[in-house]
Amino acid sequence: MDFIKVTKDHAPYVALIELNRPKELNALNIQLMSELGETLKALDTDDEVRVIILTGNEKAFAAGADIRQMAGKGTIDMLQGELFGIWTQISKTSKPTIAAVSGFALGGGCELAMSCDMIIASESAQFGQPEIKIGVMPGAGGTQRLTRAVGKAKAMEMVLTGKFIDAEEALRYRIINRIVPVEVYMQEATKLASEIAAMSPLATQLAKESVNRAFEVSLEEGLYFERKNYYMLYSSEDQKEGMNAFLEKRKPDFKGK
Numbered sequence: 001m002d003f004i005k006v007t008k009d010h011a012p013y014v015a016l017i018e019l020n021r022p023k024e025l026n027a028l029n030i031q032l033m034s035e036l037g038e039t040l041k042a043l044d045t046d047d048e049v050r051v052i053i054l055t056g057n058e059k060a061f062a063a064g065a066d067i068r069q070m071a072g073k074g075t076i077d078m079l080q081g082e083l084f085g086i087w088t089q090i091s092k093t094s095k096p097t098i099a100a101v102s103g104f105a106l107g108g109g110c111e112l113a114m115s116c117d118m119i120i121a122s123e124s125a126q127f128g129q130p131e132i133k134i135g136v137m138p139g140a141g142g143t144q145r146l147t148r149a150v151g152k153a154k155a156m157e158m159v160l161t162g163k164f165i166d167a168e169e170a171l172r173y174r175i176i177n178r179i180v181p182v183e184v185y186m187q188e189a190t191k192l193a194s195e196i197a198a199m200s201p202l203a204t205q206l207a208k209e210s211v212n213r214a215f216e217v218s219l220e221e222g223l224y225f226e227r228k229n230y231y232m233l234y235s236s237e238d239q240k241e242g243m244n245a246f247l248e249k250r251k252p253d254f255k256g257k
């Protein structure tokens with residue numbers, strides 16, 4: 001891996017993926033995206049991993065897709081997917097994902113963070129969809145996920161002006177979970193990841209799937225889907241372990257079975 005660093009045992013059952021093109025502010029080139037896609041695929045089926053943290057560095061989570069790589073491309077290149085095929089992979093990850101964001105999260109970088117399930121931001125985080133300034137528009141969820149999160153008026157303003165918003169504004173508009181000082185944003189993301197990793201991985205996976213379903217279907221269908229997932233968990237050992245541990249006044253030891 002040239003452009004990402006993977007630590008599988010960052011904390012018990014928590015994997016850490018660090019984007020690693022610091023000189024280019026972690027601009028997302030084809031190689032980085034394909035390394036990220038392969039890694040996510042592998043971690044998603046790894047029993048030793050229950051939660052995935054995605055981060056950059058203090059200065060930049062990611063300043064967007066690599067403009068140098070895109071500048072000379074045509075429509076057919078885009079359609080053929082060499083550059084962008086991997087993007088859909090990210091939101092397909094079945095395990096909970098947390099973006100730990102400091103500095104710039106712009107364009108594809110903002111979309112990448114928003115593809116994660118939760119975002120912990122440092123005080124220096126800045127979010128934006130500046131594609132309009134380079135003659136294009138968001139293409140990986142910036143008009144859809146952002147609009148669902150912040151509503152039409154704010155999404156229009158961000159997408160049509162390309163202006164960045166700071167962490168405070170991102171919190172106000174519910175793009176992120178919380179803001180912490182730069183020195184501890186990784187610690188905070190790890191704490192959240194570890195808390196979730198201590199739960200039954202079967203329950204977290206089905207709960208994640210059910211929450212995501214709320215954005216796709218009617219309330220009635222969503223409730224039906226939720227109930228099926230709920231019933232399904234009663235065939236797991238983790239359900240017995242969780243409930244017995246409660247009754248026996250001890251901590252549960254979930255095995256993902």
Ligand code: DAK
Pocket residue numbers: 023024025027028063064065066067068084085087104106107108109130131134138139140
């Ligand atoms: N691409 C390539 N290089 C970049 C870059 C980017 N997005 N962002 C920064 N860099 C490079 C700069 O060129 C510079 O390199 P050198 O000149 O030193 O070689 C280095 O990183 C440091 O950047 P600056 O010198 O500009 O640093 P500043 O602190 O002055 O400014 C900045 C930081 C983040 C405000 C500025 O670099 C900037 O505005 N960057 C571009 C931000 C941007 O426009 N991002 C959106 C890109 S378009 C899709 C999937 C994804 C996408 C579309 C479709 N599908 C699945 C269909 C995504 C598209 C995009 O993200």
